[in-house]
Every structure is written in C-alpha cells, then in structure tokens.
Amino acid sequence: MSEPIRVIKSRTVVLAVDNVDTDQIIPARFLVTTTSSGMGKALFADWRYGTEGRPKPDFALNRPEAAGARVLVTGRNFGCGSSREHAVWALRDHGFQAVVSASFADIFRNNALKNGLLPVTVEPAAHAALLAAPGAEVTIDLAERSLEIAGGTRATFPIDPFARYCLMNGVDELAFLLSRENAIAAHEGAAGPLPWRFQ
C-alpha cells in the first residue's frame, strides 16, 4: 500500500540515455538484503559515484538543481533486463514518484505500478521536448492521464485502468486477488490434481 497519487508537480531530472537496464538502476551487489528499504543511496550507484564513493558532479542526479525533483525523464526502453523490484524501490526511496519515457520494459512497468511509481509513456514529440528541457516544471495528473510542461506542451499518456485505480486510491492488487477466492478454488477444482509425481 502506498500514498494515493493524484497530481505530481515537480521539476524534472533528465537522464538522456536509451535502454537503461535495471543493473544500472541498482547494481546486483546491493541486492544482498532481505528488506526493501533504504535503497535510494544505491540508485544508479555506478554512474553516480566515482572511486571512493564520491559523487560525480556531472551526473544528472548529482547536480544541485536535481535536489528534490520527483520526476525522472529518461531515454527509451527504460528498466530493461533483470526483474529486480529493487530498481523501483531505489527510485522511490530516492524520492521519485514518476518516470517519463517513450517506452518501458514490461517487468519494470509492472513493478513500478505496484510501488506507487508512475511510469508515464509519452509520444516522441513530448518525449523530445522533455529531454531537451532538464529542470522543466511538469504537472502530471493521473485522473486526467495528462502531463503538462509549464508554459508548453501538454501530452496524455496511457495507463492500465486497474493500475490507475490502485494508484489513485493507494490500494494494491493483492486485496483484489484475495477477493477472487471462489473463482480460484473453482479453477483448481476443475484443473484436478497437481501435475507432478511427488517423491
């Protein structure tokens, strides 16, 4: 469960790289944990920090104007690769509430929607406008499914209606699945015994 999301108003941070994989978002060595908290410090660790853990001043997230920004604008096919939900946990823990791109990898999008991180897929023109304007003030309205750049472009974005309902109400899918108990039991009854010979 997370806080309901209606409107996100924030400056953007732009990471103009295509095919950012989840190993970049959070390298595997930070996955050796049994919790999901405190991962923000590992976000983009290998791009963000130099030797001895010093922040690289030219990396987008380290610039002074990036402080407090809650919207990340990135290149195409964001979140490809590993299914690690830790990537989403790290983005959320860092403070991001939305990631805007021209496209997302499937598993990343699913994971984001389950953690109150809004994946916003915009058309190429709006994407180009956002990439060209780091630090732009944007308003993302989930009810309207719209993204507006202050004083400029307005774009709409698609989102699965059920995921939108969950995000806007701060509820998760599990309660819905649990409420389908009768249908699940009926399916199991019809499907018969487990398909395996147990030893």
Next chain:
Amino acid sequence: MREGPRTLLDKVWQAHVVAPATEDTPAVLYIDLHLIHEVTSPQAFALLRERGLRVRCPGRTFATMDHAIPTRPGTWGGRAAAEGAAADQIRALEGNCRDFGIRLYPVGSDRQGIVHVIGPELGLTQPGLTVVCGDSHTSTHGAFGTLAFGIGTSEVGHVLATQCLLQHKPKSLAVEVDGRLAEGVTAKDLILGLIARIGTAGATGHAIEYRGPAVRALSMEERMTVCNMSIEAGARAGMVAPDETTFEYLRGRPFSPAGADWDAAVGRWRRLPTDEGAAFDRVERFDASSLEPMITYGTSPGMGVPIRGVVPDPAGNPGVDKALRYMGLRPGQPLLGQPIDVVFIGSCTNSRLSDLREAARVFAGRKVAPNVRALVVPGSQQVKKQAEAEGLDRVFREAGAEWRESGCSMCLAMNDDKLQPGQYAVSTSNRNFEGRQGTGGRTFLASPLTAAAAAVTGRIADARELLR
C-alpha cells in the same frame, strides 16, 4: 467467442484464466508452478507475514539457492559458506520454506542449482503449464511449451498468497527460423543473431513462439538457451511447441508423470502446438543456415555481430558511442584477436551438460592461455555430477580452468565471482550491461564454443578453426 485455430499461447492462456479481463480489470491468471530463490523472495514472505496470510498452495512453489551463494570449490561442506547479508538471505529462505511448507533444494542438496536449470531437470517444467519466478530468465521454461515469465517481488507475494496474477495477455510474435544451424554455430548464436536483428525492445509486450525447421532440430537444452534470452529481446516470454524431443527429455524425470499418468499427459501435450492457420500478431522470419557464430561488442545484448565482423561505427547513435567508450573499442576494429582476461562458462543460458561438452571439445588437449582466468560453473549439482561422470571436469582442470560449484556466479556478480575494473571477459551468460559482471568489467557475450576458444588463445577467436 468464435472457436477458430489457436496458437500455443492462446491454448495455455485460456486454460489458466480464472476470471477474464474486463474493461476495468486485467485477467486473473492461474499459476501452476512457482520457483523461488534467496534474492527476490524474502520481501514477499515479509508481506505475507505482515498481512497474516498463508501460502495458498505450498505444493506449487519450489525453492533453491543460486544467485548469491559462493561457487568456490570445496567451500560448501553441506552448508552455504556465504557470509554477511548473503548468509541472511539463505537463512531467510530456509526459515520461510520451513514455516510455509515449501520444498527447498538448498546448498548441499544434490538437486541444488540455478533455478532455471533445476526446474526442467526435475521434471517440474511440463508442457502447457504457467510458470513464474522472481527472475527475468524464467522465459527459459518456455522451451517446453509453457507460458513462463519473470515477475517482481510484489508479484511473488501475490502468487504465494493466491496462486494467481493479474495479467494482460501478451501479443503473439512468431519467429520462423528456416534452414539449419551450420557446424560450429550454436543455439546461443541463433538467439544473439535474432536480438541483434530485432533489438532489445523488439519484442516488448509479446510472447515469442520460436517455430520452423531450425527450431524443431534443436535439443531441449538448445531450446532452453534460445527461450532464456527472449527477455533480452524485450519479450515477456519465449515458447517452443512440445514435440517428441520434449517428451523424450521429460520421460523418467523425478517429478514427471509415470505409467498411465504419463500416457495421459503426453496425450494432452500433443494437443498444445499451434493449430494450422492460427494467426499471430506479428511474424519475423530468420534463416539459420546463413548464421555465423555471434559475439557482442557493446553493453546491450542487441549489440552483436558475426565473430569475423568488425566493431560498427556508431553513426551518430549515442548509445553505441557510449558503449564503445565503455568497452574501449574502436569502430572498424575486428573482434577476432581482441585480448581478454577472463572466460566465464555458466549461467542459466549456457551451463547445462551439452554446453559443457561443447566447451570441453575446445579445451581438450589445450591449456588456458597465460594470464587468462577461466571459470566453468555447472548449472546444477546434477549437471556437475554428470559432467564428472563423463570426465569433463578433468578436461577443464587439466587445461587450467576452474571447476566450480553450481550457481549463478559471474553472470551477475552477486558473490565473489567478479571481474575487476577494466577486465575483458568472454562470457556465456546473457547480459553485457555495464558492470554486470563486476564494476567496470567489460563483457563479450558468446557461445560456450567461442568462450572456450577465447580461454585457450587468450583472445577472441573463431572456435571453428580450433575444431577443424
């Protein structure tokens, strides 16, 4: 609904719909087989505990340890020698499996191994099932005509609690592979060639069905290699229709049906292949006969070229430019002859017995080149045992390669098996992302043959020349 010819995907999907999609909600899809491991499951069990939920069907979830465990020879002694947080993950998995009644193949078990190696090996992965795991390479199991896909940890929790997931049906993509792979060209080259062609987002939103004579001619282990890397083309899943090759592989496995149950199962499995005339959302055609051994040059699995090719010019593509700078390669430079430091033979892509046999063909009677470290990491304890029974371990050791315990190892550098900054590796794994095999490490993805050829020559080499 009109009952017309159906695809393999249609059939598996329809048989698992608990509640159909509506305008407001995705379909509720039943999951037959759930595989878990130590890295992506602890937070899911924490969710169950937090909400006071039980595991709905403990008999449908199977656990092993593979991602973060050490693979150093002789360190196991029946128990994981993992330290610190990795040991916490292992203890958490043991505790969760005990508390919730889930069967676990821990370190020390002769059935332990990489989750995508042991599922098929045990006969758990059977045609027509839905299979999920908190790991993107779950697509591997599609080689058996399952619908198998990777999920995040929240969804691991959903499956534990309800045995179901909310899902939209993926679109279907037929990859028709004509011809036949030439000698020295492997299933790994086939999938690297396909990804180089369609790109790492080329199949996003789709389940691929691999079809055609070249696919039918593949062994089950080769089909697993192909399906494994479907995710690297962005696909949700990869599938191959079951046939005699599939049935032969499954016959007599520990969890495979037996006797009358076996006959009944095979009868059901024979009805799974795509019907004549069924329509796919998209079709890609591919000729296996003209394929060469492939190798990647960049930091995305789609950046692959034939091994006798050259590093391409970025031609204004900032992604390729960035990749070449990371890799320290120049446009126009041949891949052949590029010096390397490490060779990794293993991972859920290429750690099965046939992969090790292929590598051993190259290692036999040769030595690992000076200053090269070669690791051979079997995919499971069963693979290790079989390889040792055939003497493959001796071939590797006599060549100077390390013969290790089973696990994910240097595929993702969660344990001590890591590249040092700047090192070059030829790896049979599935991802060449920046730092994937260790911070600053640089990866060339290739087949076991190509990897072994690199190990014995110290450079990127064409294994076909060594095998002539």
